[in-house]
Amino acid sequence: MNKEIRHKMPSELLEEEAKEELTALAEEIKSHDIEYYEDNNPTVDDVYYDGLRRRFETLAGYFPRLPISIEVTQKVGSPPAAGFDKITHSERMLSLANAFDRKEVYEFSERVRRFLRLGPEITLELVAEPKIDGLSASIRYEKGQLVYGATRGDGTTGEDITKNLLTIDDIPKTLTKQAPNVLEVRGEVYMTKNAFEELNASQDASGKSKFSNPRNAAAGSLRQLDPSMTAARSLNFFAYSWGEVSPTKMETHFDFLNLLKKNGFVVNGLTEICSTVDQALLCHEKILNLREQLPYEIDGMVYKVNRLDWQNRMGSISRSPRWAIAHKFPAEQIETRLIQIDIQVGRTGVLTPVGRLKPVKVGGVIVSNVSLHNEDEIQRKDIRVGDRVVIQRAGDVIPQVVRVNQNARSRYSEKFVFPTKCPSCGNDTQRNEGEAARKCVAGLVCDAQAIERLRHFVSKNAMDIDGLGEKQIRSFWNKGWIQNPADIFRLARYRDELAKLSGWGWKSIENLFEAIENSRGIRFDRFIYSLGIPQVGQQTAKLLAENYIDIEHWQIAMVRCTQGDGAAWNLLINIDQIGESVGQDLLNFFNQQRNVDIVTDLAFELNIEVYEIRKTAQSKITGKTVVFTGTLVAMGRAEAKALAEKLGARVSSSISQKTDYLVVGEAAGSKAKKAEQLGVSILSEQEWMAMLDGETP
Ligand SMILES: [Zn+2]
Structure with missing residues (x-):
């Protein structure tokens, strides 16, 4: 496979690319496992191996729908070799993260x-x-x-x-x-x-x-x-x-x-x-x-x-x-020459410098690109084109520059000047206080950003619209037919003009419009993911969908957050695995009127389904909706929630007619009263624990 793909962040990968890479990674990990555990003769060092595993886990986590090799995720080591009797461990022998x-x-x-x-x-x-x-x-x-x-x-x-x-x-x-x-x-x-x-x-x-x-x-x-x-x-x-x-x-x-x-x-x-x-x-x-x-x-x-x-x-x-x-402990380091520094513009407008290297072997693979992260990194390490740089492949498979070999620097070398204009659209760039990233301020007016965002919007795990690849999006963008995601659903108005373009036969036009029509019905979590909000990958989108259930509730809650509604904000950041950083990115997104308009516009064009919780286990509380309130003594809120979800329950943060159980901890607020009015069963923490006694997730 193309090893270059590995240098991309998961958010930059299309599902097909991720699938291809996961398969290749699984193959490679398995072959190293055999070398290591069965032949006692590894051909790569641990750092490289760990990097492969980590990349595998990152991608598998980012693309949860992709089938992944159970052998790679579950196995630690290799099956017993012939010649020895087998022993089943009474408790599994785990390995460490x-x-x-x-x-x-x-x-x-x-x-x-x-x-x-x-x-x-x-x-x-x-x-x-x-x-x-x-x-x-x-x-x-x-x-x-x-x-x-x-x-x-x-x-x-x-x-x-x-x-x-x-x-x-x-x-x-x-x-x-x-x-x-x-x-x-x-x-x-x-x-x-x-x-x-x-x-x-x-x-x-x-x-x-x-x-x-x-x-x-x-x-x-x-x-x-x-x-x-x-x-x-x-x-x-x-x-x-x-x-x-x-x-x-x-x-x-x-x-x-x-x-x-x-x-x-x-x-x-x-x-x-x-x-x-x-x-x-x-x-x-x-x-x-x-x-x-x-x-x-x-x-x-x-x-x-x-x-x-x-x-x-x-x-x-x-x-x-x-x-x-x-x-x-730290990784193997190798020196090579930095030939060039390119600036890429991503979906969110971030300018990312990429170093092109004289290809060199580190930990068993040839490395020719290196992420330089941002302008501070270049400044801090004083990285210049033509320098000899020491690179290493740390935990990630993405290599990085450790330092510059100052002794080998040419006396004619010049400090690298990070562009202040966007290399894609030529507009100004800006750095916010406390942020390392320089961003193109043009937003969706910037070709690179708009196209990357649209590309993400139609990608496999998002709206999944066949026939709208990068080439088509670029062409429709240049004609001004698609400026916002919702424009895709109004593309039919250019049908006649489209027919005049070369490369578009009536059949391909039919197919395109059929694909667009078919994508109007969309699962709520996929819709959230398709918006391309920073840090909101598929997992996070799913968490949001589970907690807000439908687009109306979510949109209202997000707008409330932007208006400084403390309760709405607390609800958001207390969702297990979400937290403040993701919350802040959501806030930034909804703080821009243009984004609110895009969501509203899309909600009008699309039929966004109400989210249904997947049943995970059969237990007394499978399919039930549970609300926790007050301070739980036996276990933390996150742990209680994780346990309830493992047993197939849906954990909600607010009481409604759909609530089955309210579990009341110490110093509980007004929820018990509301639950009483709605006829919801109220349990003490002890009663709740007693009910779950004997249930195994
Ligand atoms: Zn730009």
């Missing part, structure tokens, strides 16, 4: 706090530990005796490597002190740097091929069908987690690690409890500096929520627990 910079660690902590509804006064303790670059294993003990041990495999089923694990000194064969009846210890089998050097020296001496890194050596040594081969290799084990445990009396992750230590396991000595994110980040910095001196390889830090009751409440999402994150 990644953070690639400090900002993402802060975001992780914010997510945890929001989910658990922790006020700023409550300390969120994180346990920080180095992320060992080895091979995960799970070891089961019953009544203090080692019963079996397994590789992670695909997360559900692993290989029985009991005999091999028994050869590792760090793994106790019997437990003594306060060991739970059943205990599955999880950790990392690794090889020290010294043992790796020695092994390679002896491989070399005996004419065998060398291992490329300690992890491959550890994996190759552990997965020997003959355990005496494993015994001959020097392997170690760090315990860091557990699967099934019964009974469990521990309250924190750290206590549990201590219990493991008391039972003879080796727990990494650099493990620390951090009471703030900043402390965890200091830990990251400290250990990054220690990295070279450590006797084993690490590739980042792991932060875990210390309180186990909180871990349980948070649970996991697809392949990763919500309560932990791996903060990776």
